[in-house]
Every structure is written in structure tokens, then in C-alpha cells.
Amino acid sequence: MADKIIEAKDVSKWYGTFRVLTDINLTVGKGERIVICGPSGSGKSTLIRCFNRLEAHQEGEIIVNGIRLHNRMRNVAEVRKHVGMVFQQFNLFPHMTVLMNCMVGPMWIKGVPEAAARKTALRFLERVRIPEQANKYPVRLSGGQQQRVAIARSLCMEPAVMLFDEPTSSLDPEMVAEVLETMTSLARDGMTMVCVTHEMGFARAVADRVLFMDSGRIVEEGKPQDFFTNPRHERTKLFLSQILSH
Numbered sequence: 001m002a003d004k005i006i007e008a009k010d011v012s013k014w015y016g017t018f019r020v021l022t023d024i025n026l027t028v029g030k031g032e033r034i035v036i037c038g039p040s041g042s043g044k045s046t047l048i049r050c051f052n053r054l055e056a057h058q059e060g061e062i063i064v065n066g067i068r069l070h071n072r073m074r075n076v077a078e079v080r081k082h083v084g085m086v087f088q089q090f091n092l093f094p095h096m097t098v099l100m101n102c103m104v105g106p107m108w109i110k111g112v113p114e115a116a117a118r119k120t121a122l123r124f125l126e127r128v129r130i131p132e133q134a135n136k137y138p139v140r141l142s143g144g145q146q147q148r149v150a151i152a153r154s155l156c157m158e159p160a161v162m163l164f165d166e167p168t169s170s171l172d173p174e175m176v177a178e179v180l181e182t183m184t185s186l187a188r189d190g191m192t193m194v195c196v197t198h199e200m201g202f203a204r205a206v207a208d209r210v211l212f213m214d215s216g217r218i219v220e221e222g223k224p225q226d227f228f229t230n231p232r233h234e235r236t237k238l239f240l241s242q243i244l245s246h
């Protein structure tokens with residue numbers, strides 16, 4: 001297994017003529033927890049979506065768990081076996097129970113037999129502390145519970161890395177804590193994580209490194225203690241002052 005789970009070298013991406021990512025260099029080691037923050041439109045989502053090939057980059061190199069992502073890839077699904085992703089909207093299948101939501105990935109993508117998929121699903125629903133919701137449909141669950149199901153569903157694929165794209169930003173305030181708690185507990189268990197989030201308390205508590213993106217570039221990065229106490233870049237200072245004053 002690779003020590004470097006994600007390697008991005010000189011990565012650039014355009015939407016038409018608009019350059020959304022410019023010369024991104026980032027290495028995520030096994031067990032590392034990275035938080036990416038930055039203003040709206042700075043390219044944070046686009047960057048992490050490139051890591052599971054939901055978006056294609058045009059220049060540079062991205063290697064995820066030893067798989068090089070490129071335009072001639074025969075099997076994009078291959079990389080998604082290694083990369084779990086949790087979105088702002090939970091994206092659960094509404095016509096399937098919570099348990100089935102967690103079982104279909106392993107069964108359909110990895111060919112895991114039904115009984116084994118059920119066992120794994122129940123294990124991860126326990127892990128996110130909602131095993132009692134297994135037979136309900138997503139619509140019966142609160143937003144926080146649905147997001148924890150989305151996390152369990154990703155974990156069932158036993159990914160090498162979990163990507164989180166603002167997982168708490170569509171939740172009512174009282175449900176943010178339960179999702180952050182789940183993410184913190186995953187981090188404490190050694191899960192490799194890349195999290196786009198503006199939850200700076202989480203970043204301080206959990207991140208090994210915090211990255212600040214602006215206009216498609218990583219303009220600052222550091223350990224949380226340095227990043228928050230002594231940001232170097234003017235844009236980072238401004239961003240932190242705005243976000244921490246809320």
C-alpha cells in the first residue's frame with residue numbers, strides 16, 4: 001500500500017477558458033488529515049473532485065493510491081474504490097433503506113456477496129452510531145443522521161482516503177456537532193482525510209495541515225498552530241478574520 005495516498009504535481013484545470021486550478025502541488029500521506037479552506041469560488045471543490053475523477057484536470061499529474069488519473073483511463077470506477085466522498089448534500093438513494101444504501105456500493109462495484117455487505121454495513125452504521133436506523137428510508141432521518149449514513153456508506157467501500165466537501169454546510173446548526181464528532185472520531189482512528197470545510201474548530205482540533213486556496217491556487221499552508229496564530233498571506237488573514245468573527 002502506498003505511503004503517499006494522494007500526489008498532485010503542477011495540476012491545472014480549466015472550465016473552457018477559465019483557469020479554475022493553477023499549478024497545484026499537494027501530497028497527502030497515509031493517515032494525514034488535511035483541511036482546505038478559502039473563499040467561495042477559489043476552487044476547493046473542484047480540486048478534491050479531481051482526486052476521484054469527478055472532474056478531469058488538464059495539466060500536471062494526479063496519483064491516488066498508486067493509480068495515475070488521466071484522460072485515457074479505461075476504468076474511472078477503479079479509482080472510486082479507493083476514494084470515499086461525502087458531499088454537502090447527502091446524495092443518499094431515496095428509494096433504498098439506510099442499510100441498502102450502505103450495501104449497494106460494495107455489492108455492485110466490488111462484487112461483495114450480500115451477506116458480507118450487510119455485515120459490513122451494520123458495522124459501519126454502528127461506527128457512526130445509528131444502527132437503529134438501518135431499516136428506515138433516508139427521508140425519515142434528520143439531516144445530521146443522513147450525513148452520518150453518507151459517511152457510513154463511504155466507509156463500507158473501505159477507502160484509502162475520505163474526501164469531505166463542506167459536509168456540514170447544509171445542516172441545521174444543532175446537527176453540525178454530531179457530524180463533526182463522527183469526522184473527528186474517524187480522524188482519531190487514523191483515516192486519511194481531505195476536508196473542505198470552514199469549521200475552524202474542527203481544523204484546529206484534527207488537521208495535520210491547513211491549506212488556504214485563493215483564485216485556484218494554494219497560497220498558504222501550515223500546521224494549525226501556525227496557520228491560525230501567524231498567517232503570512234494577507235488574503236488568509238482577511239479570510240480568517242471574517243470567518244472567525246461569525
Ligand SMILES: Nc1ncnc2c1ncn2[C@@H]1O[C@H](COP(=O)(O)OP(=O)(O)OP(=O)(O)O)[C@@H](O)[C@H]1O
Nearest residue numbers: 015016018020038039040041042043044045046047
Ligand atoms: N462545471 C463548471 N463549469 C464552469 N465553471 C465552474 C464549474 N464548476 C465550478 N465552476 C467555477 O469554478 C470556480 C471554482 O468553483 P468551486 O466550486 O471549485 O469553488 P469552491 O472554492 O469550492 O467554492 P464554494 O466554497 O462556493 O463551494 C467558481 O468560479 C465556479 O463558478
